[in-house]
Structures are given as C-alpha cells and as structure tokens.
Amino acid sequence: MNKSKGILVLAQNNEKTSYVQQACLLALSLKHTNPDCKISIVTDDSISAKYKNLFDNIIEIPWQDDAQDTEWKIQNRWKLYHCSPYEQTIVMDTDMLVLQDISTWWDFLSNYELFFTTNVYTYRGKRVTGDYYRKAFVNNNLPNLYSGVHYFEKSDFALEFYTWLELVMQNWQKFYEIFIEHDRPTWCSVDVCAAIVTVILNCEDKISNKVVKFPSFTHMKPNIQEWYTNKDKWQDCVGTYFNNNAGLKIGNHQQTGILHYTENDFVKPYMLSTYYGKLEHDRK
Amino acid sequence: MTKGALLIARNNGELDYVKQAVFLAKRIKKYLNIPTSIITDSVDYIKESFDKTVFDEIIKVEYTNDLNTRNFYDGTMFYKTANFKNNYRINAYDLSPYDETLLLDTDYIISNDLFKSCFASSNDLQMFTKAHDVANIRDPREFIHLSEYSIDFYWATVVFFRKTPTNKIFFDLIKHIQENWYHYVSVYQLNSTLFRNDFAFSIAIHIMNGFSSGDFVSPLPGKHLYTIDKDILWKLTDDKFIFLVEKKDYAGEYTAVSTEGQSIHVMNKFSLERVIDNE
Numbered sequence: 001m002n003k004s005k006g007i008l009v010l011a012q013n014n015e016k017t018s019y020v021q022q023a024c025l026l027a028l029s030l031k032h033t034n035p036d037c038k039i040s041i042v043t044d045d046s047i048s049a050k051y052k053n054l055f056d057n058i059i060e061i062p063w064q065d066d067a068q069d070t071e072w073k074i075q076n077r078w079k080l081y082h083c084s085p086y087e088q089t090i091v092m093d094t095d096m097l098v099l100q101d102i103s104t105w106w107d108f109l110s111n112y113e114l115f116f117t118t119n120v121y122t123y124r125g126k127r128v129t130g131d132y133y134r135k136a137f138v139n140n141n142l143p144n145l146y147s148g149v150h151y152f153e154k155s156d157f158a159l160e161f162y163t164w165l166e167l168v169m170q171n172w173q174k175f176y177e178i179f180i181e182h183d184r185p186t187w188c189s190v191d192v193c194a195a196i197v198t199v200i201l202n203c204e205d206k207i208s209n210k211v212v213k214f215p216s217f218t219h220m221k222p223n224i225q226e227w228y229t230n231k232d233k234w235q236d237c238v239g240t241y242f243n244n245n246a247g248l249k250i251g252n253h254q255q256t257g258i259l260h261y262t263e264n265d266f267v268k269p270y271m272l273s274t275y276y277g278k279l280e281h282d283r284k
Numbered sequence: 285m286t287k288g289a290l291l292i293a294r295n296n297g298e299l300d301y302v303k304q305a306v307f308l309a310k311r312i313k314k315y316l317n318i319p320t321s322i323i324t325d326s327v328d329y330i331k332e333s334f335d336k337t338v339f340d341e342i343i344k345v346e347y348t349n350d351l352n353t354r355n356f357y358d359g360t361m362f363y364k365t366a367n368f369k370n371n372y373r374i375n376a377y378d379l380s381p382y383d384e385t386l387l388l389d390t391d392y393i394i395s396n397d398l399f400k401s402c403f404a405s406s407n408d409l410q411m412f413t414k415a416h417d418v419a420n421i422r423d424p425r426e427f428i429h430l431s432e433y434s435i436d437f438y439w440a441t442v443v444f445f446r447k448t449p450t451n452k453i454f455f456d457l458i459k460h461i462q463e464n465w466y467h468y469v470s471v472y473q474l475n476s477t478l479f480r481n482d483f484a485f486s487i488a489i490h491i492m493n494g495f496s497s498g499d500f501v502s503p504l505p506g507k508h509l510y511t512i513d514k515d516i517l518w519k520l521t522d523d524k525f526i527f528l529v530e531k532k533d534y535a536g537e538y539t540a541v542s543t544e545g546q547s548i549h550v551m552n553k554f555s556l557e558r559v560i561d562n563e
Contacts, residue, residue, distance in 0.1 A: 083531050124435070125497045228425065228432050238473075251433050252472060254495035 006038030028275035080164035139182035216260035304390035356552035357513035387468035407502035419529035440481035
C-alpha cells in the first residue's frame with residue numbers, strides 16, 4: 001500500500017518578513033514543477049485567500065507558540081514530526097524554490113527513516129567546500145547536516161530523533177556547552193541541534209549519505225560561493241533573471257533542483273504572479 | 285578521416301608568430317606525426333624566410349590592423365604594447381582543411397605524444413579547463429572563472445574538434461559572441477573589454493551546456509601546464525625546458541625550474557623567440 005507523502009513547511013511571520021508569503025511562493029514553485037506533490041503548511045498566521053488552496057492542509061502550531069518572543073522563529077521546528085499529516089515527509093525551509101521535478105527523490109528517501117542533506121551546492125553548481133558558516137561543525141567534529149531540506153518517515157527511530165531534538169532545542173545553551181567547545185554559536189540553530197542529536201544517537205551513517213548528489217539544494221549564502229572576498233548579500237553581486245516560464249538564472253547560471261535563496265527581499269510580486277498565472281493557465 | 289594540426293599566425297610588428305608556428309609545426313611532426321596547416325596573413329614571408337614544406341597547407345587571410353591591443357611582458361620588468369590579433373580563431377572550423385583538427389596556439393610547445401589520443405577518442409570536442417602553473421606560487425583564480433562572479437574558465441589554447449553539425453553550431457555561436465562582444469562582456473560580468481578567445485569559447489561552452497556546468501566539452505589528455513609572460517623561457521633542448529619563474533613578492537627576481545617530457549604553454553613569446561633564434 002502506498003504511503004502518504006508530502007512537503008511540510010513551518011511559516012511564522014515576524015515584523016519584517018512574511019514567511020507565509022515565502023511559503024506560498026515555495027508552494028507555487030512546487031505545483032509548477034511537481035503538480036502531483038502535496039504540500040502542507042504549519043502556521044498561526046493568516047494566508048491570503050488566493051493562495052490558501054495551494055496547501056493540502058493548513059495546520060496550527062501545536063502546543064503553543066514557543067517562538068513568540070523571538071524574531072528568528074525556529075523554536076517550533078521540532079514539532080513538525082508530530083504534526084505532519086504524511087507518513088513520509090520532506091521538510092523544507094520557506095525561503096526555497098523547487099525548480100525541477102523531484103518525484104524520484106521519494107524513491108531514494110524510502111531507503112531511510114530519517115535523512116539530512118550533507119552536501120549543498122553553489123549557484124554555479126559546485127559542491128560547497130567553504131566552512132565560513134560551518135565552523136562550529138568543523139571545529140567540534142559535528143556531522144555537517146543541513147535541516148533546510150530533510151526527510152522523515154513516521155517510525156520509532158525518527159520519533160526518537162525528534163524527541164531528542166525537542167530536548168536539545170529547548171535546552172540548547174546547556175547542550176552547546178557540552179558539545180561545542182570551539183566557535184560556539186550564541187543562538188539556537190536547528191542544524192547544530194540536529195547535529196548534536198546525531199552524535200548522541202550515533203546515527204550519522206543512518207541519516208545521511210555523503211556520496212549522493214541529491215537530495216540537496218543550492219545554498220545562496222554569499223560567503224560560500226567561491227567569491228574572492230566576503231559579501232553581505234549575494235544579490236549585490238549577481239543578477240537574478242526570472243523569466244515568463246518561471247525559469248530562473250542567477251548570474252548566467254540556470255538554476256535547477258531546489259534553490260535556498262536565503263535573502264528575504266529576493267521574493268518579488270512578479271514571481272508570485274508569474275507562477276500563479278502559469279498554474280491558472282494549466283488548470284484551464 | 286583527414287587529421288592534422290592547425291596554427292594561426294598573424295604578426296603584429298613586435299612578435300613573430302610565423303616563426304613560432306614554423307618551430308611548433310616541426311615539433312608537431314616529431315611528437316604527433318601529423319601534418320600542420322597554418323592560417324596566416326604573411327604567406328610571402330613564409331615562402332621567403334622559412335622552409336614552407338613544414339606546412340601541409342598555407343591558408344591565406346587578409347592583413348588587418350586590429351584595434352585590440354594588450355601588453356606583452358618579457359619577464360616581470362619589461363613589456364611592449366602591441367596588437368593582439370586573436371580574432372581568427374573563431375574561423376578555425378570553417379578554415380581547417382581537416383575532418384579532425386588539433387588547433388593550437390603557436391606558443392604551446394608540444395613535447396610529448398599525449399595528443400595522439402585525441403584522435404582515438406570518440407569525444408568530438410576536447411579542451412582544457414584545469415591548468416597548472418609551473419611556478420605554482422601565483423593565485424590561479426583568474427583561470428578558474430572568467431571573473432569573480434562569472435562562469436567556468438576554458439582554455440582555447442588547445443582545441444581538438446571534429447567537423448560535426450554540433451561543433452559547427454558551437455563555432456557559429458562563438459562568432460556570434462565575438463560580433464556582440466560588449467554585450468557579453470556586460471552580461472558575463474567580465475572585468476575587461478579586451479576580446480579573448482578563452483572567454484568567448486568559455487561563454488559558448490556555458491551556453492551549449494544549457495547555461496550551467498556540463499559535459500559538452502571533454503578534457504584533453506594530460507595536464508595543461510603553463511608559464512605566464514612574467515616568467516622567462518631560458519633554454520629548450522628537445523623535451524627539456526628550463527624556465528626562470530618570477531619569485532613571489534620579489535619583482536624582477538626569478539627561480540629556475542626545469543621540466544622534461546611536458547608540453548607547456550609558454551606565454552612569454554619574446555623569450556620563446558630568443559630560444560628559437562638560438563636553435
């Protein structure tokens with residue numbers, strides 16, 4: 001019997017940024033490239049009526065909002081396992097676009113109960129080797145996991161992992177003191193917390209695969225793009241060319257796979273309207 | 285299938301590319317045992333000054349005084365500004381008399397038989413993308429991407445191509461890029477408007493790969509070794525080179541480096557010509 005499967009995103013707006021709008025753009029891109037793929041959103045914020053039907057489920061954040069007092073609202077991430085409506089779930093950050101058919105990823109991911117990406121790519125398609133944003137991982141021998149795209153199947157092992165993730169995220173300072181001697185971050189990071197759980201459960205080989213090129217994503221943080229000097233914003237360095245067919249080039253490089261654009265002002269109204277127009281056209 | 289090497293030699297008043305081509309054609313015969321043809325605007329000069337039988341065919345093109353100029357260094361401390369007559373490479377596909385062509389810069393000094401395997405390979409287009417500086421002290425980034433934000437760098441110094449419909453499109457695309465060079469300089473965020481074949485070929489490859497990295501071009505056999513024009517070729521005996529390579533942070537001082545059995549791109553053409561003259 002086929003298991004239910006779908007994408008799940010957590011979106012909580014703050015004063016500056018509409019993460020729900022980002023989630024809508026993500027959903028539009030997904031529907032454009034993967035029309036049969038389901039997507040659900042976990043949010044307490046309102047969604048424009050125009051975009052509500054992009055989502056198969058609109059799920060309230062369970063058990064209270066743990067991120068009420070913070071700008072960077074990640075404290076609820078551990079709840080995604082518990083509120084996913086799917087047996088097999090790919091979790092994505094909201095600031096992503098799905099630019100190609102990823103239906104075959106499900107076949108690969110079916111081999112795992114839990115899977116985290118460990119290799120990400122530059123906009124030029126090169127595997128990221130720089131450690132600018134990953135010093136805590138490298139200098140403390142933590143597994144180099146990216147939670148921006150990860151997968152779980154409802155299972156005892158995945159439940160155990162997420163139960164630990166809840167514990168670590170709710171007590172992140174204490175766990176950082178134990179596991180991170182060098183370059184200790186001063187904020188709670190899901191990637192770091194997931195890496196700590198991986199060490200506790202000694203399960204790196206069970207939840208990652210350093211050889212495969214996918215599932216993965218293009219990571220647009222500027223200082224891992226193999227540029228000569230550090231930059232504040234990638235959008236100050238290379239152009240974005242989003243065409244009428246929803247094709248995207250960044251600095252002359254055609255983008256495929258999943259794009260993690262990371263800068264909130266990347267989202268433009270014409271991107272939403274282009275995708276929406278194409279969906280409407282396809283429906284007719 | 286006919287096969288051979290193709291050289292382009294258009295003198296600029298400072299450098300004698302014809303002399304370099306004659307020298308290289310002899311080495312191509314020795315190491316690769318294939319004929320060499322030359323594209324040149326100096327047919328009479330070849331006939332008067334050299335043994336023209338080193339060339340299989342001499343393909344005449346009109347003399348032009350191009351606007352493209354650049355500095356040609358002879359070691360760290362000396363340079364001359366001269367015409368950079370590099371705009372005929374795009375015609376190599378149309379002008380080559382061969383079905384299978386090994387297109388070479390005249391300053392790429394063949395010293396082994398590795399390129400014989402180009403002709404045995406089923407890959408219709410072969411070029412170098414990675415390169416290795418003989419001095420190994422300089423920042424190689426200018427030869428990795430066309431600029432900080434731009435695309436992968438491919439070397440047009442050595443190009444193996446077969447006459448195929450796809451390669452015809454590729455060379456036509458390079459012509460289009462040259463004709464609209466300033467547009468591509470802007471779009472590809474190049475730092476200089478100087479037309480460079482390496483750049484035009486790289487842009488065409490990028491486009492043929494669907495605006496991404498890909499396998500439209502296969503790598504040539506061996507490694508692309510180079511010395512820049514701030515190094516000096518001091519001596520060349522058969523396949524043994526002695527270079528004086530610039531010292532890091534000590535302008536005008538050099539370190540001796542020798543190689544054996546390696547084909548090398550010798551960008552200091554003045555020193556190459558001195559070595560040829562002393563043969």
